[in-house]
Amino acid sequence: MLDIIRGQIRIFLHARTLHLCNLSLAAVFFLMMFLDSGGTGERVKPVTEYIAGSLPVFAGFASISAGLTVGMVSGADFTDKTINHELTSGRSRAASFFGRAIPVLIAGPLIALAVTALPLLLYGALFGVGDVVPVSEVVRRFLLMLFPNIRMTAFCLMTVFILKNPTASISFSTLVMPAFALAQVAESSVPVIEKLSAHPFLLAPSGLGRLGKFDSWYTYDLSLNQYFTYDPALPASTVWPIIVCAVIMTAVYLLIGYHFFHVDDMA
Amino acid sequence: MKMMDIIAVGVCAAACGGLFWLAGYADRVKSTKWKIFWLIVPLLAIGVSKHGLTVSLLPLYLGAVIAALGFFTELSGIRRRLAAAGAACMLLSVPVCLLNPRYRAKDYLGDFEKLSACMREHYVLTDHKGIDWDALYAKYQPKFAEIDRTQDAGANLLTWGAFCGEFHDGHVGYTYSIKEDMAPANQAIREALGHDYGLSLMRCSDGSFAAVNTDESLAEYGIRNGTVITAWDGRSPDEVSRTAPLYDVNFFVYDEEKEELTLIMGSYPDIDNEIFWSGVLCAGVGGDSVTVTYLDENGAEQTAVLPQCGDYLDRLTGTVKTVGQSVETGNLMWKRISRTTACLRIKGMSFDMKSYNSADDDAYDEMKNEIRQQILEYQQDGVKDVIIDLRGNEGGSPHMVNGVTAMFAPKGEHYCLTNCVWDEQNHCWAKDASGRYVKGNDIVYQGEQLLGDGRIIVLVDSATVSAGDIMTKEMEGLENVTVIGFTEPNGSSQAVGMKAGECGTVSFSNCVVLDENGDIAIDSGIDRQSGDGDGVEIIPFDGEAIRALFDEGRDYLMDKAREMLEQ
Numbered sequence: 032m033l034d035i036i037r038g039q040i041r042i043f044l045h046a047r048t049l050h051l052c053n054l055s056l057a058a059v060f061f062l063m064m065f066l067d068s069g070g071t072g073e074r075v076k077p078v079t080e081y082i083a084g085s086l087p088v089f090a091g092f093a094s095i096s097a098g099l100t101v102g103m104v105s106g107a108d109f110t111d112k113t114i115n116h117e118l119t120s121g122r123s124r125a126a127s128f129f130g131r132a133i134p135v136l137i138a139g140p141l142i143a144l145a146v147t148a149l150p151l152l153l154y155g156a157l158f159g160v161g162d163v164v165p166v167s168e169v170v171r172r173f174l175l176m177l178f179p180n181i182r183m184t185a186f187c188l189m190t191v192f193i194l195k196n197p198t199a200s201i202s203f204s205t206l207v208m209p210a211f212a213l214a215q216v217a218e219s220s221v222p223v224i225e226k227l228s229a230h231p232f233l234l235a236p237s238g239l240g241r242l243g244k245f246d247s248w249y250t251y252d253l254s255l256n257q258y259f260t261y262d263p264a265l266p267a268s269t270v271w272p273i274i275v276c277a278v279i280m281t282a283v284y285l286l287i288g289y290h291f292f293h294v295d296d297m298a
Numbered sequence: 299m300k301m302m303d304i305i306a307v308g309v310c311a312a313a314c315g316g317l318f319w320l321a322g323y324a325d326r327v328k329s330t331k332w333k334i335f336w337l338i339v340p341l342l343a344i345g346v347s348k349h350g351l352t353v354s355l356l357p358l359y360l361g362a363v364i365a366a367l368g369f370f371t372e373l374s375g376i377r378r379r380l381a382a383a384g385a386a387c388m389l390l391s392v393p394v395c396l397l398n399p400r401y402r403a404k405d406y407l408g409d410f411e412k413l414s415a416c417m418r419e420h421y422v423l424t425d426h427k428g429i430d431w432d433a434l435y436a437k438y439q440p441k442f443a444e445i446d447r448t449q450d451a452g453a454n455l456l457t458w459g460a461f462c463g464e465f466h467d468g469h470v471g472y473t474y475s476i477k478e479d480m481a482p483a484n485q486a487i488r489e490a491l492g493h494d495y496g497l498s499l500m501r502c503s504d505g506s507f508a509a510v511n512t513d514e515s516l517a518e519y520g521i522r523n524g525t526v527i528t529a530w531d532g533r534s535p536d537e538v539s540r541t542a543p544l545y546d547v548n549f550f551v552y553d554e555e556k557e558e559l560t561l562i563m564g565s566y567p568d569i570d571n572e573i574f575w576s577g578v579l580c581a582g583v584g585g586d587s588v589t590v591t592y593l594d595e596n597g598a599e600q601t602a603v604l605p606q607c608g609d610y611l612d613r614l615t616g617t618v619k620t621v622g623q624s625v626e627t628g629n630l631m632w633k634r635i636s637r638t639t640a641c642l643r644i645k646g647m648s649f650d651m652k653s654y655n656s657a658d659d660d661a662y663d664e665m666k667n668e669i670r671q672q673i674l675e676y677q678q679d680g681v682k683d684v685i686i687d688l689r690g691n692e693g694g695s696p697h698m699v700n701g702v703t704a705m706f707a708p709k710g711e712h713y714c715l716t717n718c719v720w721d722e723q724n725h726c727w728a729k730d731a732s733g734r735y736v737k738g739n740d741i742v743y744q745g746e747q748l749l750g751d752g753r754i755i756v757l758v759d760s761a762t763v764s765a766g767d768i769m770t771k772e773m774e775g776l777e778n779v780t781v782i783g784f785t786e787p788n789g790s791s792q793a794v795g796m797k798a799g800e801c802g803t804v805s806f807s808n809c810v811v812l813d814e815n816g817d818i819a820i821d822s823g824i825d826r827q828s829g830d831g832d833g834v835e836i837i838p839f840d841g842e843a844i845r846a847l848f849d850e851g852r853d854y855l856m857d858k859a860r861e862m863l864e865q
Contacts, residue, residue, distance in 0.1 A: 162723075193334075229350055230350065230351050233344065233351070248416075248419075248420055248795070249795075250420070250727075250793075250795060250808050250809045251793065251809055252717045252718065252720070252738070252793075252809060252810075253657070253696055253715060253717050253741050253793075253811060254657045254717060254739075254741075255655070255656070255657040256720070258720045258725070259725075260725040260726070261725075286370075287337070287369065290369070290370055291333075294372075
C-alpha cells in the first residue's frame with residue numbers, strides 16, 4: 032500500500048493538467064476581486080471584505096479542485112488500467128482502494144483550500160488586509176471547511192470507484208458543487224435550497240457554505256451608500272453537527288466505495 | 299400530521315416493499331448491480347418531505363438506515379429481513395408524530411430571542427425614544443415562552459404587536475411568514491377586538507366622544523352618527539379604550555382572498571394621533587350587551603342597553619376606512635377636482651425599480667417630466683391650484699419626495715434632510731462625545747415653482763408615514779403650501795431594516811436620518827411629539843365632519859381643501 036501511496040503522491044506533484052486547472056481557478060478568483068475593486072479605481076476593498084461577503088462562493092467553486100484531483104489522479108488509474116494490473120499482480124483490493132483514498136482525501140481538500148486561499152493572500156498582499164473580520168477567525172473558518180471538503184472528496188472517490196470512470200467525479204464537481212455555491216447566494220429565493228440550508232449538516236456544499244459564511248447586517252444612508260457589519264462568531268451548535276456528519280459520511284462513502292470495489296469485476 | 303410527512307413515510311415504506319421484492323430478484327439473476335437501489339431509501343427519507351428534518355421522524359430516518367444496510371450483503375434472506383425491519387421502524391413515525399406535542403413545533407421563543415437581539419443591536423432610536431431593552435425582554439420573554447409551549451399562532455402575532463407597539467415607531471412592526479398562521483392570527487385579532495354593538499366611537503376635537511358608523515337599528519334609541527357618548531358600561535370611553543386588548547398594539551388583518559391587508563392599526567409615534575384614535579377601540583369592549591350613556595337630541599342624558607350583534611372587526615374596518623379615505627385612483631395619478639383645481643394622488647414614494655434604487659439627481663427625470671407635462675396641460679385648461687393627497691402614503695424613496703416637491707417648491711435651493719456619518723472603524727453610525735449622531739452631508743433640491751402663483755394644499759393623515767412624513771415636512775415649510783388633516787402624519791422617517799425569523803419578520807428603524815441641527819429628523823422622542831406636525835393645520839373632527847363622512851359619504855377633507863382654495 033505504501034508504494035501505491037507514493038505513486039499517487041508522485042502523480043499529484045507531476046500532473047500538469049491538474050496544476051493548470053487549479054491555477055486557472057485561483058487566477059479567476061483573483062481576477063474577480065481585482066476587477067471588482069482592486070484594479071478599477073473605485074473604492075479598493077480590503078481582502079477581509081471579500082472574505083466576509085464571498086467566502087462561501089469561492090470555497091464552493093474551489094471544491095471543483097477536489098473533484099478534479101480525484102478524477103485526474105485516482106480515476107485515471109481506471110482508464111489506463113493501472114488498477115487492473117495492480118490486482119492481477121497480486122495487490123489486495125483493500126491496498127488498491129485505500130492506497131488511493133488516503134492521499135486523495137488529504138491532498139484533495141488541501142488543494143481546494145489552497146485554491147481558495149492563494150488568490151486571497153495575493154490580493155491581501157497587494158491591496159491590504161483590512162479589519163472587516165478578524166484574521167484569526169478567517170484561519171479558523173478555513174480549517175473548519177476542511178471537513179466538508181473531505182466529505183465531498185470522499186463522495187467523488189466513491190463515484191469513481193463505483194463507476195470506474197473519472198468522468199462522474201469531474202462532472203459532479205464542476206456542475207453540482209458550483210450550483211450549490213451559487214445557491215448559497217440565492218438561498219432565500221430557492222425554496223428547496225432554503226429548506227436544506229436550514230440543516231447545513233445535511234449536505235456537504237451546505238455545510239461548506241455555512242462554515243464560510245459570516246452573518247452580516249447592512250444599513251444604508253440617504254445617498255443609498257450601503258454599510259455592512261459582519262459577525263465573526265460561529266455557534267458551536269452549528270459547527271459540531273457539520274463536523275460529525277462530515278466524519279460519518281466520509282466513512283460511509285468510503286465503506287460504500289470499497290464495498291463496490293471489493294466485489295465488482297474489473298472490466 | 300402533515301400530508302407531506304405522511305407521504306414521506308408512505309413512499310419510504312413502499313420503497314422498502316420494493317427492496318423486499320428486489321432482494322429476491324437480484325438473488326435470482328445473480329447480479330450485484332441492483333445493490334445501488336438500497337442507497338435510494340435514505341435519500342427518499344430526507345428528500346421527500348418539503349418541511350425539512352424533524353426529530354419526530356427519527357424512526358423514519360432510522361428505518362431508512364436499517365433498510366439501506368441491505369446494500370452490504372448479497373444474501374436475499376437478510377436483505378428481506380432488513381427491508382421489513384426498516385419498513386416497520388418507518389411506520390413507527392406515525393404514532394410518534396401524532397403523540398409528540400412538539401411535532402413540527404414552531405420556534406416562537408427562538409424567534410423572539412433572535413429578532414429582539416437583532417433589534418437591540420441595530421435599532422437606531424434606542425436613546426432617542428428611551429427604550430429599556432432589559433425591561434422589555436423581562437416583560438415579553440415569559441409571554442413568548444408560554445406561546446412557544448402552547449403553539450398559539452394568534453397569540454404570537456398579538457404579542458409581537460404589543461412588543462412593537464412599545465416603541466411608538468411607525469417603522470417597527472412584525473409580519474408573519476407562515477401562510478398557515480394567517481387564519482389563526484386573523485381569528486385572534488377578531489376575538490381581541492370584541493363584539494359589535496352597532497356603532498363605533500371617535501373622539502371629537504372638543505374632547506367628547508361621538509358615535510359614528512352607526513347601525514340603523516340604533517335609531518330606536520336615538521343614537522345616530524354624531525350622538526355624544528358619555529359613558530360605556532359606566533366608564534369613560536377613553537378609559538375603556540385604553541384597557542382594550544389591542545390598545546397601543548400594532549396589528550393588521552390580512553384578507554387571503556384579496557391578498558391584501560384590510561386593516562392596520564397600531565401604536566402612534568405622535569401622542570396627538572394616539573389621542574385622536576383613542577375612542578375607536580372602546581366600541582368593541584363588553585359582554586353580551588353594554589350599557590351606553592349618551593346625550594339625546596335635547597341634550598339630556600339617556601341610557602341604552604345594546605346587545606352584541608357580531609364581531610367588531612368589520613365595523614372598525616369600515617370606520618377606519620371612512621375616516622382615512624383618500625382619492626380613489628392610482629399612484630401618481632391626477633384627478634380633476636374643479637375648473638381651477640387638480641389633485642395628484644401619491645400612495646407611495648415609488649416610481650419604478652430603476653429610480654427607486656438610485657440616489658442620482660436625474661433618477662426621477664422621467665417622473666418629473668410626466669408631472670411637468672400634466673401640470674402644463676392643466677394650466678392651459680385653466681387649472682391654477684393643486685391638491686396633493688398623501689393620505690395613507692406608505693413611504694418609499696426620499697429622492698422621489700424631492701423630485702415631486704421640487705416641481706412645486708419656490709425657485710431656489712431647498713433643504714431636505716441630513717445624512718449621518720458611518721464610523722468605518724467601529725462599523726456603526728458615528729456619535730460624538732456627547733452621544734449625538736454626527737452630521738454628514740445635507741440633501742438639497744432645486745425648486746421649479748411650476749404652479750407660479752398657484753396654491754397647493756397637501757392632505758395627510760396618521761397613516762402618512764416614512765417618506766410621506768418627509769414630504770409633509772418639506773411641504774409645510776414652503777410658503778405656497780398648506781398642509782391639512784384631521785391629524786398630523788405618522789411621525790416616522792428613519793429608514794428601515796428587516797430581520798427574518800422562522801415564523802415572521804420584524805422591521806425597525808435601522809438607518810439614521812438627521813435634520814439640519816443634527817437631531818433625529820421627524821421621529822418622536824420621549825415627549826411623543828414628532829417633528830413634522832407643527833405646520834399641519836388640523837381640521838376639527840366634529841359633528842359637521844361626522845355627518846359629511848358617515849351620513850353623506852363625502853370626502854370631508856377634500857371638500858375642506860376645495861373650500862380653502864375657493865376662498
